[in-house]
Amino acid sequence: MREAHAHIASHGRSMEMLDLSGCRSLDECLQTLARGASDTQRGWLLAHGARVEAWAEARWPAIEEIDGVTRGRPCVVMSFDHHSACANSVAMQAAGIRAGDRIEPGGVVCVDARGAATGFLLEGAASKAWNAAPEPDESTRRRHVESSLRALSALGFACVDDMLSQTWLGPALGEIERRNTLACDVGLYAPVVSLGEVAGRRAEWESSRVRLRGGKIFVDGTLNSRTAAMLTEYRDPAPGLPCGQALMSVGDVVEAIRRVHAVMGDGGELAAHAIGDAAVRAVLDGVEAWQKENGRESVKVRIEHAEVVDAADVGRFAALGVTASLQPCHLLADVEALTRYLPHRLDRVLPIRDLLASGLLPGRSLVFGSDVPIVRAEPEDSILAATTRKRAEMGGSSAIAPEQGIDERTAWACFGCEARPRD
Numbered sequence: 001m002r003e004a005h006a007h008i009a010s011h012g013r014s015m016e017m018l019d020l021s022g023c024r025s026l027d028e029c030l031q032t033l034a035r036g037a038s039d040t041q042r043g044w045l046l047a048h049g050a051r052v053e054a055w056a057e058a059r060w061p062a063i064e065e066i067d068g069v070t071r072g073r074p075c076v077v078m079s080f081d082h083h084s085a086c087a088n089s090v091a092m093q094a095a096g097i098r099a100g101d102r103i104e105p106g107g108v109v110c111v112d113a114r115g116a117a118t119g120f121l122l123e124g125a126a127s128k129a130w131n132a133a134p135e136p137d138e139s140t141r142r143r144h145v146e147s148s149l150r151a152l153s154a155l156g157f158a159c160v161d162d163m164l165s166q167t168w169l170g171p172a173l174g175e176i177e178r179r180n181t182l183a184c185d186v187g188l189y190a191p192v193v194s195l196g197e198v199a200g201r202r203a204e205w206e207s208s209r210v211r212l213r214g215g216k217i218f219v220d221g222t223l224n225s226r227t228a229a230m231l232t233e234y235r236d237p238a239p240g241l242p243c244g245q246a247l248m249s250v251g252d253v254v255e256a257i258r259r260v261h262a263v264m265g266d267g268g269e270l271a272a273h274a275i276g277d278a279a280v281r282a283v284l285d286g287v288e289a290w291q292k293e294n295g296r297e298s299v300k301v302r303i304e305h306a307e308v309v310d311a312a313d314v315g316r317f318a319a320l321g322v323t324a325s326l327q328p329c330h331l332l333a334d335v336e337a338l339t340r341y342l343p344h345r346l347d348r349v350l351p352i353r354d355l356l357a358s359g360l361l362p363g364r365s366l367v368f369g370s371d372v373p374i375v376r377a378e379p380e381d382s383i384l385a386a387t388t389r390k391r392a393e394m395g396g397s398s399a400i401a402p403e404q405g406i407d408e409r410t411a412w413a414c415f416g417c418e419a420r421p422r423d
């Protein structure tokens with residue numbers, strides 16, 4: 001079974017952080033932080049998975065409340081979607097964040113009525129506090145990679161595609177393979193900007209089990225933040241961004257394909273993050289333009305996410321030989337955002353049935369993944385979403401484009417296996 005979209009190192013790192021995803025109240029959150037602070041092995045206390053709206057108090061802890069339980073350790077509590085966070089005084093100071101600072105991109109340091117920082121941080125400010133914690137050293141990184149792959153292997157995955165590979169990941173995987181503790185085969189996709197550097201040293205670590213497959217680009221933002229690039233306007237758009245935010249033009253996509261081809265030659269792959277229908281179309285247009293000059297076999301392109309696809313573009317995937325790399329599990333978290341922001345485009349969300357009907361092959365040119373650690377890696381989540389198009393507890397009327405639902409056997413085939421692997 002194959003996990004086609006994972007972030008191996010950050011998954012492993014998040015497994016060692018304090019996990020707040022099971023918390024039901026502010027009190028439980030503070031208890032978890034206190035337990036973490038009593039572990040003398042920990043430096044920075046990084047806690048992830050906070051879903052404050054689901055807590056009984058429905059509010060973030062105040063800075064004094066976190067200070068009160070963290071014994072002078074720097075502490076940052078990150079929301080599950082990585083767009084907001086809460087930090088204690090020591091972390092704010094270590095990160096150089098002061099009340100009223102504006103920190104790009106879009107960062108806000110919230111203050112109370114007296115102008116003092118509350119510890120609550122948005123966007124760029126949240127990232128700045130989070131990234132102020134020291135990067136793990138080499139042996140810690142290797143441990144993160146090892147434990148991530150072990151966890152994925154326990155879920156039944158034999159191979160994993162890493163979707164934004166760090167320059168150190170290949171060498172780390174090579175070392176893990178030499179130690180005979182490599183739990184899954186890995187395909188690496190490095191950012192196109194560092195692909196040349198990564199490829200330059202690949203002879204030192206590539207093997208039959210660890211391979212550099214290509215480059216990764218970001219063509220737009222995300223649906224939850226309303227920055228996915230859309231062909232039509234969002235209902236209730238982000239300020240100044242009626243159709244979201246295209247990060248690359250068609251010409252930029254062609255240039256990225258050119259770079260991948262220059263480094264990898266025929267057979268190199270480009271993985272393009274494109275969530276909105278305008279971004280998906282930009283990638284398909286770029287592939288078409290490239291193929292006119294260079295032929296169809298010169299480069300393989302896969303579109304990551306493709307959460308909204310216009311009807312006119314569905315057939316172009318198979319026609320151009322483009323792979324759809326989908327994460328149906330995201331639907332489970334995005335139901336509310338989709339219904340609120342794109343009520344007029346719900347019929348275009350993850351048109352899996354149409355994509356298969358147009359000629360994409362499950363497990364080959366239409367593949368499933370999770371995007372772990374953004375969401376958990378359990379394949380059952382994507383099976384549920386691909387078959388029922390909603391969360392388990394929701395009524396049938398909440399399903400998003402239920403006519404695009406597929407049967408369970410086909411859904412497992414998109415993970416590259418014949419049926420539920422653990423039965």
Ligand SMILES: [Zn+2]
Binds near residue numbers: 005006007163
């Ligand atoms: Zn991702």
